Amino acid sequence: MPELPEVETIRRGLVEEVVGRRITGAHLLAPWILKAPAPEDFLSAIAGRTVERVDRAAKYLLVHLSGGWTWVIHLMLEGQLLYVEPQGPTKPDTMLVVELDNGMQLRLRDVTGYARIQLLRTDTVREALKLDAFGPEPIDPDFTFELFQSRLERRKGMVKPLLLNQQVLAGLGNIYVDEALYRARIHPARKVNSLDEAERRRLYEAVVHVLEEGIKNRGTSARGGRYRDLWGKKGEHQAHLQVFRREGQPCPDCDGVVEKITLGGRSTFYCPYCQTL
DNA sequence: ACGTTGACCTGTGTGC
């Protein structure tokens, strides 16, 4: 599910609803999603803490708590973080329930079971998550074309797998990479070192554009709308997708038909006429 | 260095 726009939307929801709240208790229903520390240490360490700030780094949510602790959440493919009234029945895919001092709950759900959390000392987060090895955040004001260009230097592989690599750029995933490559009219299997200056500039603009549009539209709830924001609402960006999961449908810009291929093990959607090798 | 594959997990969308 969540790529940069979805995680950012959830982060903003947390800033609105949860920052300033105190955690009164927690129940860990699926202990194996917790990387560290031991479950009993996690539960006792977060109880009584106040949520002071919520950051995002690539697709990680960083929930900074009082006392120098940071609760790290990665939603992986299909995780949901929901702000709910406590009376709702606990679905079997609920992995963690965190109780807040206003009587509300945060619930982490994931049908696939891939979501992961951990609790770290705040001053060790950067090192523990290897954040210094991550690429720049494409929606930062200082993400210039020159910076983008420098990330592509001396790279030889196909452009789509490169853009999915969080060490190159932070936050892109399968949806927004396909959409950005379509917008830039670049075939996903093009070799990066074959892209000329104009193509690189188009790709830079497209990456920033699709991510910003995704945030404006509060994320993409594709296929049954598995992605939800903090309040359980679907995003709106699925209505704006040009190629993603649109195989067999007409290209928005030519007489061609959107095709589906597999690249790097991921489903990939593109227009074979607009995006040629 | 690059590209592919499988593992992680389990529900659900899709097509027959």
Added chain:
DNA sequence: TGCACACAGGTCAACG
């Protein structure tokens, strides 16, 4: 309607 069967917004490790 029922049933089998890919398939999923991500990451990581192992292999050729």
